[in-house]
Amino acid sequence: MKKIVTIVAVVMGLVVAGNSVKAQSKIGVISLQELIPTMPEYKKADTALNDYQNALGQQFDDMRREFSEQDSLLNSKDTLKYTKAQLELKKKNLSDMYIKLQGFQQQSQQMYQQKQQELIAPIQKKAVDAVNTVAKENGYGYVITKEALLVSPPADDLLPLVKKKLGIK
Numbered sequence: 001m002k003k004i005v006t007i008v009a010v011v012m013g014l015v016v017a018g019n020s021v022k023a024q025s026k027i028g029v030i031s032l033q034e035l036i037p038t039m040p041e042y043k044k045a046d047t048a049l050n051d052y053q054n055a056l057g058q059q060f061d062d063m064r065r066e067f068s069e070q071d072s073l074l075n076s077k078d079t080l081k082y083t084k085a086q087l088e089l090k091k092k093n094l095s096d097m098y099i100k101l102q103g104f105q106q107q108s109q110q111m112y113q114q115k116q117q118e119l120i121a122p123i124q125k126k127a128v129d130a131v132n133t134v135a136k137e138n139g140y141g142y143v144i145t146k147e148a149l150l151v152s153p154p155a156d157d158l159l160p161l162v163k164k165k166l167g168i169k
Helices: 002-023 032-038 040-074 077-081 084-137 159-166
Strands: 026-030 140-145
Touching: 032 040, 032 084, 032 159, 040 077, 040 084, 084 140, 084 159
Parallel strands: 026 140
Antiparallel strands: none
């Protein structure tokens, strides 16, 4: 008899706990891809990122131009004035320039991605923090990004609330 009472008490406790958990499981959705570009910090970061990308592109163009000039020089008739040793050295330098040029292309992509992460990460953190604050203030147990879902149950869009929290119109 004691076992039955204990089992019934545990089951009742689970049912009550389940109902209280179910009551707090409001679902909200948000699109961070829509929110982040509207933030004023993003516009500044995007401009800085474009400037950085242009600087990398300019540096690559300068290196490519220098390579082309050296290549043209080695393929011209002016090479007759150089000794065989000088020509070999110039060809080696040209080969080294080519390798450096290829390496810079890959390195610049990595540098760009690193700069992008450096500039965008704090903005993303601010957006996520605002979403967390809005979710807590409004009793949302779950907030899911719209981009992650193909099909979802009805949920509240938190974008207007988060924009208001961040002071974005």
